[in-house]
Amino acid sequence: MKQTRLRLLIALPFVFVALIIGLAVWYVAGHDVPVLQPRGEIGASEQRLMILALLMSTIVVIPVFVMTVVISWRYRQGNPKRKQYRPDWDSSKLYETIWWGIPILIIGVLCVVTWVSSHQLDPYRKLNPEAPQQKIQVVALDWKWLFIYPDKHIASVNELVIPTNQTISFDITSDTVMNSFWIPALGSQIYAMPGMSTALHLNATEPGTYYGSPANISGSGFASMTFKVRAVSPNEYDAWVLGTQNASRNLTMAAYDALAKPSKNNKVEYFAPVQDGLYDDIVMKYMLPADQPQSQSSDTSTKTDDNMNMNMDMHTPMEMDMTR
Amino acid sequence: MIANWLLGRLNWDALPSEMITIGGAIMMVLSLLAIVAAITYFKRWKWLWREWITTTNHKRIGIMYIVVAVVMLLRGLADVLMLRAQQATSVGASNGIITSDTFQQVFSAHGTIMIFFVAMGLMFGIINLVLPQQLGARDVAFPFLNSVSFWLFAAGMVLINTSLVIGEFSAAGWLAYPPLSEAKFSPGVGVDYWIWSLQIAGIGSLMSGINFTTTILKLRTKGMNMMKMPLFAWSVFGSMVLVAFAFPILTATLSMLYLDRAFGMHFFTADGGGNAMMYVNLIWAWGHPEVYILVLPAFGMFSEIVSTFSRKRLFGYTSMVWAIWAIVFLSFTVWLHHFFTMGAGANVNAFFGIMTMLIAIPTGVKIFNWLFTMYKGRIWFTSPMIWFLGFVYLFTIGGVTGVLLAVPGIDFQVHNSLFLVAHFHNMIISGVVFGFFAGLTYWFPKIFGFSLHEGLGKLAAWLWIIGFMLAFWPLYILGFMGATRRLDHYDASLGWQPLFIVAGIGALVICAGVGVQLLQLGYSIWKRKELKDTTGDPWDARTLEWATTSPPPEYNFAVLPEVTSRDAFWEAKQHKTSLTSDKLEPVLVPKNSAAGPIISLGVFVAAFGFVWHIWWLVILMTLFAVAAVMWRTLSDDESERLIPVGELKELERLSKKEQAS
Incomplete structure (x- = not known):
């Protein structure tokens, strides 16, 4: 009698654990994970x-x-059933x-x-070097995300629209404290850090709307700093780009400075055209002496996309990609 | 102007303004007043000063560490209830019960308090209580330094709790990464409170590390060479060597952060040539060894417990020692796994991932050795063994999730998510905390002379185990769902709320476990006559601490034991021999000293000045603390007292009589 009760008592935790695992599986099956x-x-x-x-x-x-x-x-x-007892057996x-x-x-x-x-x-590895890539520059701000499409001269806040089945090449920085850029449905996250540019390569194989996460605490508006990722077919993407290019708000350095001021619970916004080399200037301003006006370098900027990339390589000594 | 000079940044705005913080502050002040009133009413001030505050006896100091740690555990739990209540309710249109600023202060305080003032406090407490007796020593190597260490720890604890009443606490997380923790983004005093409470407590820890290392190297009793030390002593040795190497890094890093904040320097700022990545590297170069500083002594406790309750020698002693030192060495080579996502190249990430996984090998070996200690034994399932079984299952699960996190490719997807939060609680609660509770239950009769009630102890262990599963397993799933740590609000459509509610219920079950533990303590004190340990060896144990009376006299052993083997006390019981001769000799014991608390008082007030930028106070109190050190160092007073043989005989007779009655 006592034996059975003991057995039941021992079995109880295992039943409990099985129940928890069952519930977990049921929950995962019914939700987007x-x-x-x-x-x-x-x-x-x-x-x-x-x-x-x-x-x-x-x-x-x-x-x-x-x-x-x-x-x-x-x-x-x-x-x-007294089992063997060997109190001095201590090694084998x-x-x-x-x-x-x-x-x-x-x-x-x-x-x-x-x-x-x-x-x-490796987040720096290009998924398919031969295929065309969409370059997107990501800037973490207080408390919103700015996405710049340099070759399309457009930008958006808190909404990232990407074409499916195409490598997206992200350059990531921050113009405030550190953050982490993470789209759980697509893969890897990478830190966004001021004065530095990190890189990430992702693609979306299915169209859909995904959750974008600010994965590192960044101050009081942190929880509202989520963003929406819309993966759409290449055709829809082109249409979206065209539509956004008609947005009437320029993103000059001055407009950017206004945008970069701390704000919580930001709505989705679009900008076009975007001043050339804006991302570069955001990264570089931390390298300049404090008394130099921040927008000075961009005033004289006449860079095209290609030599902007070259300039980036030359000008950002602290870029993380130094191991290769 | 004068007010500025006199009070620095301190003014009336420093008093709490939000309901929940006002409540917390009032409660804290009231309970302090109640304690002061009670001590005055019962006329206990003199007793407190003589027997406790100025003591340099390792057992008294150990008890004080544990009292502080238990009080802080209650505060850390109160914090957690607030966090979980917020996360269970702050969904969609609702903003929950506290503001995001308060929420961020609360989770920063929770992490800081649980690691520095609960886990470290319990660890140093138990080491103080057990280690000297286990080595057959009369005290630690430097009893006065031990008192200073404790009082610095206490000063750090008081400072962190001061932030609840005067000013605010850090809202930058428990490791305060810059640039967020820099003056530009956290201009208030919160981060300074964080810096200085850790700075003070950390220096205390460093001195303890040196103290215990020396104790182990120099004060082992006759015949106890290193390979005859109990495994608890070995694991404390490993842990304290880590303290001595890791804590200076913390001290330096915190100093640099303070220089940045107070004097506009640029060690870690984003501009001016500073580099925040350097901070992240430095803080984890301390932070990862810190995990092993905590868990190694817990491993040591389990080694003693499993061997005692299986009535069998510890299996694979030599392997166990090698495993400890493998862990000690490897723990300094893995820090980068805390930030694979910072963008280092694949070679660097892969190297640190591989080093991290290597730690799984010695840890796994330890688990197998414990299991084979039980194999062919006679296992007595006391409550420490229930903690041990909970540990084996839960810690192993934590180990698996740890191996996942060690692979950079997987870490990229779960870093900073609640999966990570679940993982490290999995290691720290079921590894460190369960180990310390098991150890406390095991050594309680030795320390106080009576055992804790077993039934309530088992109930508490089960509540903790079940509460743990409910509180943290949902977090693994939440991590997979994309939920990150430290969110005070989220969208309803994400489907996270039910899991947060379950996690909150789990936290309540853990609180119930703590409630039962407090009940167990109270009930055991009430029934102490029935639970009395009349033998000095209630568990039929194996190591030297059980060879003396419970509680041991001030000097632990009237005649120091002499050992010829491992588990010498067990061997002596088996062969009915004695470890000691009957020849009494005069015994040296450390004298009380007021210098420890006085030095710490100076350091505490100076740190308060640092927090509020009251520079005259900083200079004055630093000089005061230095003067106290000089006074103690240069004083001609003897720091030790000789107990002559006659008195020793009388004391022995008394303590044997007290134990037997």
Whole structure:
């Protein structure tokens, strides 16, 4: 009688855990869980990588879980089937070799996976160097995101519109504190930092509207700094670009300075045309002496897109991409 | 002008203005007044001064550490309830119960308090209570330094709580990344409070690290060479070496941040040639070892507990020692995994990812060794063992999510999300906190002379385990849904709210667990006669601390034990031999000293001056603290007292009698 009660008591936590896992699976199945249901190539690779690493870990974890309950049960004090008791047995070369060896093997394989995947999923790597890319420059502000399409001369606030099945090449910076640019449905996030330009390459394989996250705390308006990502077919994208190019608000340095002032709960806005080299100037202004007016460099700027990129490489010594 | 000079930035605006902070401040002030009144009413001031405040005895200091840590645990939990209540209600059109500024202060305080004043406090408390006896020593190597360490820790605690009443706390997160924590974006005193409470407590921790390292190297009893030390002592050794190497980095980093803020320097600013990335590197070069500083002693406690309650020698002792040192070494080579997303190249990210995964190997080995300690043993399932079983399951799950986070390609998708938050709570609660609770329960009878009530202890452990699962497993899913940490508001369409509500319920269950623990403490004090430990060895344990009476006399051992093997006390019981001779000799014990609390008072007021830019106060109190150090150093008074044999005999007789009654 007492035995059965004990057994039930031991079984209880496991039933509870099974219940929680069941509920979790049910919840995930009924909701949009972007990290597990990615809509972009990078996100999909990362999801597969996660499942692979998880499965490899279970090779060690499952034995631990089973052994813990079996050993606890069999060698408990007062077990009527008195099991062997060896109080002085404290080492075994064989056993210890096994549990140094197996984790070393598994972690060894995972290390190779890490090395390879770190290079494949490097945010700086262009997904498909030959195919055309859409360049978008991202600026984190207090508390909104500015997206500049330099080759289209347009910009938007808190809404990112991208064509599907095309590599989007992001340059990311901040004109305030640090933030992190993250679109869970598409993949990787990268920090946005003032005076520095980081890069990220993503694509969307399915049209849709996705959640964009400010993944790093940036002050009191931080929670309202989310943005909407609309992935649309190339045709719709072209139409959107054309429509936006008709927006009547210029984004000059002066207009930008007004936009950059702290504000919360910002609406979606569009700008056209955008002053050439604006992004460059935003990054560079942290490199200038404090007494120099910020917009000076852009006043004299007559750069085209191509040599703007060249200039960027020359002028941003603190650009993160220094390892290659 | 004069007010400016006299009071710096301090003025009436510093008093709290929001309902919830006013409430918190009033409650804190009232409870302080109540304590003062109670001490006065019961005429306990002299007793408090003589027996506690000026003590240099490691056991008294240990108890004070734990009292502070438990009080701070309650504050940290109150913070968490506010955070979860906000996140469960602040959806769509609703803005929840607190403003975003308060919310940000609360989560910054929660993290800071839980790590620095709860986890560190419990750790130093238990080490103080147990380590010297376990080594067969009469005290730590530098008892006076120990008192200074504790009082600096207490001063840091008081300073962080002062921010609740006067001024505000940091809203920049528990590690205060610049540029957000720079004067330009956080102009108030919040970040300065954060800097200075950590600075003071951190220097105390550094001195403790040196103190315990020396204790282990120099004060082991006769015959106890390094490879005969109990594993708890080994893991404390590893942890304290980490303290000695890591905490100077914290001190330097905080100093630079303060120089930026107060004197317009440019170490970490975005402009003027500063580099915020440097701060992030430095803070994690301290911050990652910090995790192992906390978890290694917890591992050590589990090693003692599993071995004692399995009635069996610890399996794979040598492996365990090597595993500790592998972890110590590796913990300094992984800091970059906290910011794979900062944009370093693939080679750098891959290197740090691989180093991180390597830590899983020694940690896994430790778990297997514990399981094989139980194998072929006779396991007695006391409440410390329930904590241990909870630890094995939950910590292993945390380990798996840790391996996922160590792969840069996966980290890019879950960094800064609630998945990460769930992961580190998974390591710190089920690793560190469960370990410390198990250790406290295990050593409680040794410290106080009576055991904690077992039934309530088991109930508390189960509530914590279940509460933990409810509170943190939903966060893993929330992370996958794109929810990031520190959000005080989110859109209803994201479908996050039900999971936040479950997480809030889990937090309540954990609070119920803490409630049961407090009940357990109260009930056990009430029933202390029945729960009395009359043997000095209630668990039939293995190491030297159990060879003396419970509670031990001031000097721990009248005659220092002599050991010839590991688990010497167990061996002696098996072979019915004695570890000590009967020959009493005079014993040296450290004298009380008021210098520790006085130095800390000076440092505390100086830090308050630093926070509010009251420079005359800073200069004055720094001189005061330095003078107190000089006074203590140059004083001719003996710092130790000799107990002659006659008195020693009498004390021994008394403490044996007290234990037996």
